[in-house]
């Protein structure tokens with residue numbers, strides 16, 4: 185056998201040995217050496233990190249995708265339930281009050297006074313000259329509309345004279361909306377939170393009503409539009425329909 189052949193065999197042995205070494209260290213890699221069982225994501229992350237450290241084999245392990253249906257759809261009702269009015273007041277003072285007063289009877293500035301703005305007609309505050317963009321818009325300032333408007337005024341009403349980029353962070357925006365509501369006499373109740381994803385989107389698209397949900401008998405008041413379906417086991421009669429401002 186020539187030198188070349190020996191080199192090949194040696195190479196093969198070396199490769200095998202390295203492979204075995206790799207296998208031998210793998211359990212400690214997977215279980216972090218302490219044999220403890222981690223959550224699926226933690227395990228994946230630590231495996232990725234350790235593979236990277238030990239084998240210089242750096243693979244981007246995707247972050248647990250924050251794209252679940254529950255997160256893709258922003259639940260304004262749920263967010264408003266936990267909104268912080270005090271934080272909203274602070275944000276308002278920092279970002280809105282240069283243009284808007286909010287006290288009852290407060291003067292219009294660059295923008296209109298915002299007292300009682302929730303559920304008010306759009307572009308209807310006395311004595312303020314609105315842009316055509318906003319005054320041509322139908323409807324009133326529901327929570328949903330305020331949310332869309334404050335996320336991107338120009339996106340909501342193209343050509344608006346409110347030169348404000350919008351509040352991108354959901355929590356900040358919702359806190360401000362809660363603050364507007366706190367400064368609206370008789371503000372409508374917040375929209376109902378969405379139903380739990382399992383109920384909202386049945387697997388396989390089967391539209392099977394959740395067990396225990398009773399269809400209201402004729403004559404009974406149907407839940408207002410947008411109301412969450414009755415929780416399983418409860419009868420619709422016990423669930424008060426949320427007050428919804430007339431649109």
Ligand code: HEC
Pocket residue numbers: 276279280281282283284294295296298301305306307308309313314315316317318319325334341343344345346347348351360
């Ligand atoms: C640079 C000045 C400016 C800033 C900052 C500003 N706004 Fe405005 N806002 C305006 C103007 C101007 C209008 C009228 C828009 C139009 O007519 O198109 C307006 C309109 C509004 C309206 C509609 C009122 C109605 O009567 O229909 C709401 C609600 C509102 N602003 C809320 C806010 C909030 C909340 C903030 C802070 C997060 C804010 N604005 C920041 C200038 C501003």
